[in-house]
Amino acid sequence: MTADDSFGRLDDDDYPAYTMGRAAEILGTTQGFLRAIGEARLITPLRSAGGHRRYSRYQLRIAARARELVDQGTPVDAACRIVILEDQLQEAQRINTQHHHTAESTSSR
Numbered sequence: 001m002t003a004d005d006s007f008g009r010l011d012d013d014d015y016p017a018y019t020m021g022r023a024a025e026i027l028g029t030t031q032g033f034l035r036a037i038g039e040a041r042l043i044t045p046l047r048s049a050g051g052h053r054r055y056s057r058y059q060l061r062i063a064a065r066a067r068e069l070v071d072q073g074t075p076v077d078a079a080c081r082i083v084i085l086e087d088q089l090q091e092a093q094r095i096n097t098q099h100h101h102t103a104e105s106t107s108s109r
Contacts, residue, residue: 016046016054023055029067033076037066042080062087 009015024031034053037043043062045053055063062083069079 012056013058014056016056016059018055018057018060020045020053020055023053023060023063026060027064027067029063033067033070034063036076037063037080040077040080042066042083 009017018026020031020034024034027033034045034055038045038053043055043059045055045059048054065086066076066079066083069082070076074082
């Protein structure tokens with residue numbers, strides 16, 4: 001791997017750059033919370049060659065949203081389900097917008 005390859009990963013939201021300890025520190029939570037949302041299948045961290053959990057920036061944003069809900073009193077399992085539904089809705093809206101742009105481009109020809 002070259003230095004250019006390494007620098008390219010700095011902008012990659014899916015690159016698993018954070019250890020469990022660092023992820024917990026960034027989120028201001030415990031490693032147990034990260035394990036709990038993993039068990040609820042909200043996020044699935046990648047594993048290093050040594051078997052340690054590694055988290056991406058995208059996963060940290062998802063975990064942060066779950067933590068907000070838990071801090072407001074929502075049970076972990078329910079918070080995870082809410083975040084999954086929010087993510088699915090956002091993706092559906094993105095696809096819908098893309099279809100509208102395509103339809104508009106086609107009809108204006």
